[in-house]
Amino acid sequence: MALPLLVLISMGLFVLAQASPFDPLVGYLGDRYPLTTPEQRQSMREVLRLDQPWWAGWLAWASDLVSGDLGHSRSYAMPVSAVLAERLPATLLLSAAGLAVALLLSLLGALIAALNPGSVLDRATHALATFLQAVPPFVLALAAVTVGPSPSAGSRRAGPPPWSAPPPPSPRCII
Incomplete structure (x- = not known):
């Protein structure tokens, strides 16, 4: 679809x-x-x-x-496919690190809630999980960036700087 x-x-x-x-x-x-x-x-x-x-x-x-x-x-x-290919490892590293952190924190929260059913810890874990699901991902990303460096910090940019001379026109640049 x-x-x-x-x-x-x-x-x-x-x-x-x-x-x-x-x-x-x-x-x-x-x-x-x-x-x-x-x-x-x-x-x-x-x-x-x-x-x-x-x-x-x-x-x-x-x-x-x-x-x-x-x-x-x-x-x-440079070709767009080359730019994407050069940035793919950093994207995969960042995605994997985010997935690992999310998995670790969710398993830890689930364990705390399961060991203390109905307690304040259980309710706090449930409230925190609900809050984190309600917050837009870009807000969480901004918060994560302000807390500490990302796994891809220090990675270099692909290609020459954006202010370099433009290439000849390409039929696919207009869209």
Whole structure:
């Protein structure tokens, strides 16, 4: 059920982008837009597939996505798949550490509650578990960051700094 929904959402984004009264090249080029000639803008529209109907652009984007071509990151001047691959180990480490901490704390709380049924400890453990389930994950993450360093602290960033020269336009950068 999720895949058809993602397809419909992505198609809707292409339709909305095509129907927008704003020129996507203004956002893409930023301050460099006034410095480009109409011929350069038309060439970029062709490269970015902005001159095609929304469905043709969506089909090209979807076929690139299915083939594993995620495009080129303008921020890091390298392929998006390389940026993701470089960040995957830190993401997995952080996820595993979070899962281990959550498992340890939940088992400890369950043990305390099970050994003291109906006591203040049981009720406090239940109240704490209910509270932690109600708090949004980003609030817990912010609290965890302020308490101590994460397992991925000190990891280096992928690619060159974001302020480096932008790469040539890629058809998948616009979405």
